Amino acid sequence: MATPVLDKDAAGAPGPSSAESPYITVTFRVRRFNPEVSAEATWEDFQFEIDPKERVLDGLHKIKWDLDGTLTFRRSCAHGICGSDAMRINGKNRLACKTLIKDINPEKPITIEPIKGLTVLKDLVVDMEPFFQAYRDVMPFLITKDTNEPTRERLQSAEDRERFDDTTKCILCAACTTSCPVFWNDGQYFGPAAIVNAHRFIFDSRDEAGEQRLEILNDRDGVWRCRTTFNCTDACPRGIEVTKAIAEVKRALITRRY
Amino acid sequence: MKIHKYDTVIVGAGGAGMRAAIEATKRSRTAVLTKLYPTRSHTGAAQGGMAAALANVEEDNWEWHTFDTVKGGDYLVDQDAAEILAKEAIDSVLDLEKMGLPFNRTPNGTIDQRRFGGHSRNHGEAPVRRSCYAADRTGHMILQTLYQNCVKEGVEFFNEFYVLDQLITETDGIKRSAGVVAYELATGEIHIFQAKSVIYASGGCGKFFKVTSNAHTLTGDGQAAVYRRGIPLEDMEFFQFHPTGIWRMGILLTEGARGEGGILRNKDGERFMEKYAPVMKDLASRDVVSRSIYTEIREGRGCGPEGDHVYLDLTHLPPEQLDAKLPDITEFARTYLGIEPYTDPIPIQPTAHYAMGGIPTNVQGEVLADNTTVVPGLYAAGEVACVSVHGANRLGTNSLLDINVFGKRAGIAAAEYAQSADFVELPENPESFVAEQIERLRTSTGNERVAQLRRELQETMDANVMVFRTEQTIKTAVEKIAELRERYKNVAIQDKGKRFNTDLLEAIELGNLLDLAEVMAVSALARKESRGGHYREDYPNRDDVNFMRHTMAYREVGADGTETVRLDYKPVVQTRYQPMERKY
Numbered sequence: 001m002a003t004p005v006l007d008k009d010a011a012g013a014p015g016p017s018s019a020e021s022p023y024i025t026v027t028f029r030v031r032r033f034n035p036e037v038s039a040e041a042t043w044e045d046f047q048f049e050i051d052p053k054e055r056v057l058d059g060l061h062k063i064k065w066d067l068d069g070t071l072t073f074r075r076s077c078a079h080g081i082c083g084s085d086a087m088r089i090n091g092k093n094r095l096a097c098k099t100l101i102k103d104i105n106p107e108k109p110i111t112i113e114p115i116k117g118l119t120v121l122k123d124l125v126v127d128m129e130p131f132f133q134a135y136r137d138v139m140p141f142l143i144t145k146d147t148n149e150p151t152r153e154r155l156q157s158a159e160d161r162e163r164f165d166d167t168t169k170c171i172l173c174a175a176c177t178t179s180c181p182v183f184w185n186d187g188q189y190f191g192p193a194a195i196v197n198a199h200r201f202i203f204d205s206r207d208e209a210g211e212q213r214l215e216i217l218n219d220r221d222g223v224w225r226c227r228t229t230f231n232c233t234d235a236c237p238r239g240i241e242v243t244k245a246i247a248e249v250k251r252a253l254i255t256r257r258y
Numbered sequence: 259m260k261i262h263k264y265d266t267v268i269v270g271a272g273g274a275g276m277r278a279a280i281e282a283t284k285r286s287r288t289a290v291l292t293k294l295y296p297t298r299s300h301t302g303a304a305q306g307g308m309a310a311a312l313a314n315v316e317e318d319n320w321e322w323h324t325f326d327t328v329k330g331g332d333y334l335v336d337q338d339a340a341e342i343l344a345k346e347a348i349d350s351v352l353d354l355e356k357m358g359l360p361f362n363r364t365p366n367g368t369i370d371q372r373r374f375g376g377h378s379r380n381h382g383e384a385p386v387r388r389s390c391y392a393a394d395r396t397g398h399m400i401l402q403t404l405y406q407n408c409v410k411e412g413v414e415f416f417n418e419f420y421v422l423d424q425l426i427t428e429t430d431g432i433k434r435s436a437g438v439v440a441y442e443l444a445t446g447e448i449h450i451f452q453a454k455s456v457i458y459a460s461g462g463c464g465k466f467f468k469v470t471s472n473a474h475t476l477t478g479d480g481q482a483a484v485y486r487r488g489i490p491l492e493d494m495e496f497f498q499f500h501p502t503g504i505w506r507m508g509i510l511l512t513e514g515a516r517g518e519g520g521i522l523r524n525k526d527g528e529r530f531m532e533k534y535a536p537v538m539k540d541l542a543s544r545d546v547v548s549r550s551i552y553t554e555i556r557e558g559r560g561c562g563p564e565g566d567h568v569y570l571d572l573t574h575l576p577p578e579q580l581d582a583k584l585p586d587i588t589e590f591a592r593t594y595l596g597i598e599p600y601t602d603p604i605p606i607q608p609t610a611h612y613a614m615g616g617i618p619t620n621v622q623g624e625v626l627a628d629n630t631t632v633v634p635g636l637y638a639a640g641e642v643a644c645v646s647v648h649g650a651n652r653l654g655t656n657s658l659l660d661i662n663v664f665g666k667r668a669g670i671a672a673a674e675y676a677q678s679a680d681f682v683e684l685p686e687n688p689e690s691f692v693a694e695q696i697e698r699l700r701t702s703t704g705n706e707r708v709a710q711l712r713r714e715l716q717e718t719m720d721a722n723v724m725v726f727r728t729e730q731t732i733k734t735a736v737e738k739i740a741e742l743r744e745r746y747k748n749v750a751i752q753d754k755g756k757r758f759n760t761d762l763l764e765a766i767e768l769g770n771l772l773d774l775a776e777v778m779a780v781s782a783l784a785r786k787e788s789r790g791g792h793y794r795e796d797y798p799n800r801d802d803v804n805f806m807r808h809t810m811a812y813r814e815v816g817a818d819g820t821e822t823v824r825l826d827y828k829p830v831v832q833t834r835y836q837p838m839e840r841k842y
Contacts, residue, residue: 036755065709069752069761074298076473079509079590081398082298098593121444122758128295141406142358153355155367161360168360168392168399172297204360239589 052102083173115178143209176232265676272299274640275459277665285673304397306514307389310347331649435635446756455672467610468716482770493615495782503609542842569603623668650790704748
């Protein structure tokens with residue numbers, strides 16, 4: 001059995017400065033904004049040594065803990081489950097805790113900005129409220145019409161369960177919604193994440209409010225705004241086929257079958 | 259400063275908090291204060307499942323589940339509580355299914371179940387399929403489902419509000435909960451929440467360890483807030499080290515991987531768990547497996563150039579099974595280690611995972627001021643609490659169960675209490691403790707840095723009070739923690755602002771971790787036996803004569819202001835199971 005030592009050259013990352021040290025020098029070019037200090041957002045460069053196998057989040061912590069405690073960002077679980085640390089890294093929406101430095105060309109400065117389309121409150125922290133409001137607007141909960149609930153669980157075949165599996169993976173990180181050009185131009189658009197969460201219920205065989213949800217998404221700010229740019233699918237850190245889910249909702253609106 | 263009035267205030271929006279909120283909101287005017295957005299809680303990181311004797315796939319019953327829980331906890335479990343846990347497990351799972359949770363299904367369409375560590379048929383005969391699951395995302399699905407139902411019920415959330423102090427007013431010689439003090443991250447403003455009932459559901463404190471599966475935000479804020487106000491903490495020496503964390507990173511790889519057939523191997527490729535647990539093998543309880551791993555490592559059979567880890571081998575399982583049942587953890591191995599689990603074993607090591615101890619409660623979730631006295635209006639549920647259903651070692655899948663059973667119970671009990679009780683008068687200047695704490699940190703010119711102190715704390719905890727402990731190592735930790743607590747007085751922060759000052763909050767969180775680390779180490783030093791997650795090499799056997807009892811740690815402040823931890827003990831509730839030697 002091989003020992004899992006990562007091949008330093010495999011990922012195209014530069015070798016360490018000496019044969020023994022895995023550390024390399026990187027530059028994080030971070031978008032800073034603090035209205036308590038200035039009304040203008042600025043770029044600030046931070047240079048430090050880090051093992052390229054570490055996460056971008058580890059780099060941000062290095063800055064916050066050792067260089068500049070005022071740098072502000074959200075994070076919690078640090079392994080791609082809680083959805084706190086979506087940000088724009090080298091121009092692409094990613095979770096900082098799921099992005100390894102070696103994978104994003106660390107020879108050049110790594111740019112880090114807040115996700116787009118939501119109001120920036122401080123540094124990488126944005127106002128998530130409009131995002132969650134769109135989520136709440138699609139009625140993201142199981143609705144059944146039966147007056148007598150079964151004593152045991154509702155039955156669902158493995159195939160019916162599989163039908164909506166992909167969209168149950170959503171962690172509400174907003175990486176998809178804030179990568180969408182339609183959302184950037186019009187914050188009223190529900191955005192991919194809300195549609196993903198509507199999909200999760202529309203295609204759940206136990207749910208009986210599919211029609212209502214489809215009508216909500218038939219709105220002028222609903223699914224028809226989607227221009228199929230696939231940014232959302234590229235951005236999703238959970239690998240959800242977001243654009244496909246949106247297309248399925250569109251098709252359900254036309255055929256009324258789901 | 260703003261003052262709010264609610265019947266019920268819930269601190270924390272993870273599984274326990276939101277399960278409580280769904281009940282409390284139906285019965286009383288309820289506010290949920292949470293330092294993170296609700297779906298960010300670490301409940302979402304739980305993977306493997308939730309135990310309940312549904313008997314969907316093979317014979318099972320809640321009595322066997324009770325026994326396994328008691329045995330798993332090395333007989334330090336309060337058996338009345340364990341019985342409730344196992345009995346109400348069944349409805350808890352069915353509740354979640356009715357709320358919409360997408361469990362994996364059997365060919366018949368019922369909820370599927372799989373094996374998990376320590377869960378057995380007929381009192382230890384063989385592993386049983388008791389864990390209800392949704393791939394390896396069960397915690398994620400629970401958290402999402404509970405949040406969805408909070409949206410449905412119109413639960414009122416105060417997001418990014420940090421509860422930093424518990425308000426207690428003494429009337430008629432009885433300590434009563436009056437409310438909490440919270441700090442609003444966005445504005446830096448202090449809020450007083452006067453409430454008839456307060457439920458703590460703020461999670462664990464694993465961040466005092468370095469290699470841990472815990473989120474950065476699991477800093478024991480709830481435990482510390484009540485401990486400072488004279489409430490004891492129970493069984494804090496018992497901390498669970500999950501056998502399979504990703505090597506050096508600590509990220510959790512579910513026990514479900516072994517439930518699906520995964521095998522632990524040493525550098526010789528040997529399935530070493532056969533030596534330590536002939537019946538349950540890789541599915542022995544977590545404390546047993548973690549000690550076995552470290553025994554292999556210490557005896558020179560660890561893997562890698564430094565021999566400091568072992569392998570979790572999934573390579574004999576069909577890729578389709580891994581994709582269907584363990585999609586997330588196989589992706590973690592690919593993302594963080596660059597390893598393909600179809601073909602290569604995954605390097606793992608035990609990772610600090612779960613606090614069995616916490617705020618003492620009875621089975622209604624009511625917090626205890628001592629061994630028996632309830633604090634009117636104060637409740638706790640989930641990892642922050644100690645009921646005690648986990649005793650000296652929690653079984654896998656019993657924590658997702660705990661948050662649902664006791665979250666629901668606490669939510670109902672707290673709201674019903676609020677329906678009949680009056681508001682308790684707030685203490686004078688209720689904000690003073692928090693205001694002073696914040697002011698001191700903002701204006702400090704000291705030369706200590708938060709990150710440095712936290713690193714030193716984590717180093718000493720990993721080195722001295724992890725899987726193996728001795729009098730000497732624990733004493734080393736106690737001394738180091740005392741030094742760090744002293745240096746903490748000189749801690750300074752760089753961000754002096756009011757808006758989203760996470761620099762300030764990290765400093766406060768470190769203070770909480772230091773308080774709790776001290777309680778843990780002092781409690782561990784006094785327990786001169788080995789039981790469950792607490793293993794003393796100098797006292798390798800369980801000692802039921804002297805230590806079949808819960809530790810109760812109280813904060814004492816001397817006339818000169820010096821703080822010490824005073825230990826007392828509480829009897830264990832035993833009903834039908836007499837302590838036996840624990841073998842797997």
